[in-house]
Amino acid sequence: MIKGSCPCGGVVVTAARRPDYLNSCDCSLCFRLGTLTGYFDPSEVTIDGPTKSFVRNDIDPPCLAVPFCPACGATVGWTSLEPIEPPRMGRGGDRRTSCPVPRSESTTSAGWASKWRGKPVEPTLARFNQTLQPAQDFNGRVVQEKDAGGGTDSCHFDKSAFDPELTLSKGTWTVGPDNMWGADNVGWISSDPPASQKNVITYYRTHNRAPCGLVHYQQMTMQCADGKFHDYGPVNALDADILPTKIKSIRTGVSISKKYP
DSSP states (O other), rough: EEEEEEETTTTTEEESOOOSSOOOOOOOHHHTTTEEEEEOOOOGGEEEOOOOEEEEEESOOOEEEEEEEETTOOOOEESSOOOOOOEEEEEETTTTTOOOOSSSSEEEOOOOOOOOTTTTEEEEEEEEEEEEEESSSOOTOOEEEEEEEEEEEESSSOOOOOOOOOOOOOOOEEEGGEEEEEEEEEOOOOOOOTSOOOOOHHHHHTTTOEEEEEEEEEEEEETTTOOOOEEEEEEEEEEEEOOSSSEEEEEETTEEEEEOO
16 A cells, blocks of 8 residues: 655545556646656545546546645646546656556576675575566666564574574665566575585584574665665565475575485
């Protein structure tokens, strides 16, 4: 659910979801209003507060009405005066600040990583690729993960050689063709050589911690033209489990596992 209001707060508009996209209409009316418009079924939108309507008189017959706040004059969208299929109405936003972001993303597994931040690692980090939805062109946009809090590490114990892994690394990716970004690595960072570096998975197994694991909660964000990152989609659950003979990683319900070592 998203909510907005006119500048004086006298009219409040609530929509059941984010719009699929924002349209920069260049008709004479929208151009003068200077807004980007998202489209909704009328049943998805409620308008609270007194409004007046401007009806275009330069088109015969008139086809739409533009409700506005009688106190500050700000428009809050448009409604059709004729039946249209599918039924829809427009809700505007300031052209200077509006920024289309995805509603959600789908995840697919992409095997196991052999490098972490350019350095070789044991293949214990699962790779996941994401496709942004709806099918709008987000190519070249930057996405970043944000820790949503509540992370747990059931493998850690008092006086463990490893610190508890309770937060995300704040990874950043650039969206590529077909609205895909990745890979998002989920798992344990392990190394065998040199001998002075303990393998975290072997370490916790030898200390009888398996089965155990990490759970992190990830909110994805997308950068807009103003440089700020805006949330999109639901919070993702990221799991990395150490089992007696296997490891398993899960990103928002998509799972990959293997025997290790």
